[in-house]
Amino acid sequence: MRVTFLGAAGEVTGSSHLVETGRHRILLDCGMFQGGREEFRRNAAAFDFDPRRLDAVVLSHAHIDHCGRLPLLVRQGFEGPIHAHPATCELVAVMLEDAARLGVADIERRNRRRARQGLPPLAPLYGPADVERVLRLLRPLDYGTEREILPGIRVRLSDSGHILGAAIVELSASVDGAPRKLVFSGDIGPVGAPIMRDPTPVEDADLLLLESTYGDRLHRSRERTVAELGTIFDEAARERGMILIPAFAVGRTQEILYWLAEHHDAWGLGRWQVVLDSPMAARVIEVYGRHRALFDADGRRAWNGHRNPFEMPGFRLVEDQRDSMRWNDREGGAVIIAGSGMCNGGRIVHHLRHHLWRRTTHVVIPGYQAEGTLGRMLVDGASKVRIHGEPIVVRARIHTIGGLSAHADQRGLIDWCRHFRRLPPVWLVHGEDRARLALAEALRAQLGATVGLARPGLAVEVAAGS
Ligand SMILES: [Zn+2]
Known part of the structure; x- marks a missing residue:
């Protein structure tokens, strides 16, 4: 059994790894590269393998950097099954339809500019018909059930505690009569977060592909982070400002709303409108509601009780684009939660464009910001940014609150690795170099691990562990 790293090998987006067993080829994830123009070209480029000769896809979860190129795979001839948790299958439908819509809108905007420059128009990466073809190939697979694919x-999936339906993938094969087992961590969630359960321990593997997003960091505790959020509300209320929160529609949004509902009275949220501005939020809420058996005890209690964030007084769901634009001229009194989580597209970009120049605006960044994204520029302290070609001065206060991350930090990743009876060779994926170099060192020092850094195109053999 051999694994070739195709994406998220030295970066956090574009997750994709090809597993070959001699007779069969299986793709783990088929994610979109995210960032700027260069990433558009990488997404549009041909795959490094022939999609027609691929036998199956196994999907770790529904974030677009893990599933966003599936429509291209199908367009280029893939017709096999796509195995994923049932909640992931439902979320993939929402996410890909949204990605297709955003992609078409983005290309229309760019083509208007290209036409003025005398350049030929570009085609969108894919459209709704391609997404429809992907959805027909989805094969739901529950956690903990083994399936001969x-x-x-x-293949066996277990809860990785990252977002609804997110999975750790265990892939076992018999190669020339000898068993081999590959474990792909997917994105590993933090221990102790509300709503999502803690990541499931895995005890054995011959090779481990481990994510390393926050491999160089220790998150601030959730208690301190939540307290910090309360302070931001106090300040913004005194200044009568706005609070903007870029968040992935799936994952952070639900946890942030959970904390807002939990502290509704203490933070004086009665004076605020809490706006969830997302064309897909309603569908995501429905999927979460249908799968609430997957929540932890805190999540179930909140969902069933009076602290259901979606029934909080002052909560507004904004689906219509024109409704969303009504908030552009507001100076204060609203918390706007909108995607995308890395500010590289979606409605948050418009809100940032209209509010970053004000000193009374607070931008709360709860998630990872990849290199090249607008979110990363804000986190890195840019005093000016360009949005849709327009220079915007940044006077708003930018608060990075790592403690609400959907990813485990260095300690969390190492603790999860401790569950292996005998830690197999580890290949670090889904992390920028600074993060994975630090994690590699910590894994070697604390667990005596053999660690490699995945590079695009590099192939490694899954050898027997003993
Ligand atoms: Zn993810």
Whole structure:
């Protein structure tokens, strides 16, 4: 069994790894590269393998940097099954339809500019019909159930605690009569976060692909982070300002709303309108509601009780684009939660454009910001940014609150690795170099691990562990 790293190998987006067993080829994730123009070209480029010769896809979760290129895969001839948790299958439908819509809108805007420059128009990466073809290939697979996806190849998913339906993938195959097992961590969630359960321990593998997003960081505790959020509300209320929160529609949004509902009275939220500005939020809420059996005890209690964030007084769901624009001229009194989580598209970009120049605006950044994104520029302290070609001065206060991350920090990742009876060779994926170099060192020092850094195009053999 051999694994070739295709994406999220030295960066956090574009997750994709090809597993070959001699007779079969399986793709783990088929994620979109995210960032700027260069990433558009990488997404549009041909795959490094022939999609027609691929036998199956196994999906770790529904974030677009893990599933966003599936429509291109299908367009280029893939017709096999796509295995994923049932909640992931439902979320993939919402996410890909949204990505297709955003992609088409983005290309229309760029083409208007290209036409003025005398350049030929670009085609969108994919459209709704391509997404429809992907959805027909989805094969739901519950946590903890083993499925023989191809002769001699078995897959088992377990809860990775990252977002609804997110999975750790265990892939077992018999190669020339000898068993081999590959474990792909997917994105590992933090221990102790509300709503999502803690990541499931795995005890054995011959090779581990481990995410390393926050491999160089220790998150501030959730208690301190939540207290900090309260302070931001106090300040913004005194200044009569706005609070903007870029968040992925799936994952951070639900946890942020959970904390707002939990502290509704203490933070004086009665004076605020809490706006969830997302064309897909309602559908995501429905999927979460249908799968609430997957929540932890805190999440179930909140969802069933009076602290259901979606029934909080002052809560507003904004789906219509024109409704969303009504908030552009507001100076204060609203908390706007909108995607995308890295500010590289979606409605948050418009809100930032209209509010970054004000000193009374507070931008709360709860998630990871990849290199090249507008969110990363804000986190790195840019005093000016360009939004849709217009220079915007940044006077708003930018608060990075790592403690609400959907990813485990260095300690969390190492603790999860401790569950292996015998830690196999580890290949670090889904992390920028600074993060994974630090994690590699910590894994070697604390667990005596053999660690490699995945590079695009590099292939490694899954050898027997003993
Ligand atoms: Zn993710």
